[in-house]
Amino acid sequence: MKPLIQVALDNTSLEDALKVLVKGVGDEIDIIEAGTLLLAAEGKRAVSIIRSLYPNKIIVADFKMADAANVMVPMFLDSGADLMTVICAADPATMRIANEKARSRGKNMQIELYGPWDLERAKVWYGLGIDHIIYHHSRDEAKEWGEKDIKSIKSLCEVGFKVTVTGGINPDHIKLFAGLPIYAFIGGRSIRESEDPTKEILRFKAEIDKYW
């Protein structure tokens, strides 16, 4: 399967997020992400409102939850999200409960790598039945993508994970990941703040078509 394109709606109001979607993004995009900032601003209704508008898109609730999985996961998935994110610092008990709650709904969770992690812990998560990882560059850290990232992502793919890649990604980065089993590339500001976001998404897709 070719990598999908995900837009991160890291807006600070629902109004701004919806403006991005109706500006052409909502038609061409594969996955709509209710970003952490949007959820911080609006809570779970950001998810339910986006779901009402886009009944057939994949929706991610990027809350980066750390605890209370038995309440948090149903809260977002039953609001209409297909995927929800859990921060890798969460206790394995949280991972296990989050995965069970998601799977029992025919949905899935994604572990987002923030701070210290290693392949041994990742294998524990995989052993719990979790098969989706988000590999990111922190917005605040603002690093460039390089060989070290590709090596880490390869090692996660070899464990069996589907990997989503995020953090300042634009179409020129796509070739770095050529041939890897990437689940999705997340575009944030590069899509949201583009003068022609549809064209920007098509640029992503054209690059993907070259390398997959």
Place this chain on the structure above:
Amino acid sequence: MKPLIQVALDNTSLEDALKVLVKGVGDEIDIIEAGTLLLAAEGKRAVSIIRSLYPNKIIVADFKMADAANVMVPMFLDSGADLMTVICAADPATMRIANEKARSRGKNMQIELYGPWDLERAKVWYGLGIDHIIYHHSRDEAKEWGEKDIKSIKSLCEVGFKVTVTGGINPDHIKLFAGLPIYAFIGGRSIRESEDPTKEILRFKAEIDKYW
């Protein structure tokens, strides 16, 4: 200074959270926490509405933020919170920005310890000017408090941190921390679900008066 008592409003609606506050908790409590679940459900307005009702209480926005500090911290502090939480997995760049944004408002941030951490990293945070740590037991993990915790908390106090303690804490736990420079004890379900929450808070305070 004696430890304060904080109630964690980990409700899943503003209505339920406000019911807890008007049931006597809002009068006796020192610190009101807009819990992660409440923020997930309602977004930042949970903070601004609690602030309207309780202009003189200390309010914590427990979002456990991991990134985008330059937007996230103003969002919650300018909604009326005095303190906001950052997860320890966040990049040091995020810690630094969060601390600057909070201090420039005469407010403060708290680092919540989730997942791997060690004293060396904690000293880096302290070096950035951050002096507040939340030491917790994960709700999903449900461990008991013991000697190992006290030792870890002591080592953080020795660095210079004010420590807030949370995770299944009830008044019977208070004596375990006797004499340590604890900033606050957080009561969650033990206060929220008590038949007489005011009495439960007074039980916390009586125990604190015995040991500090």
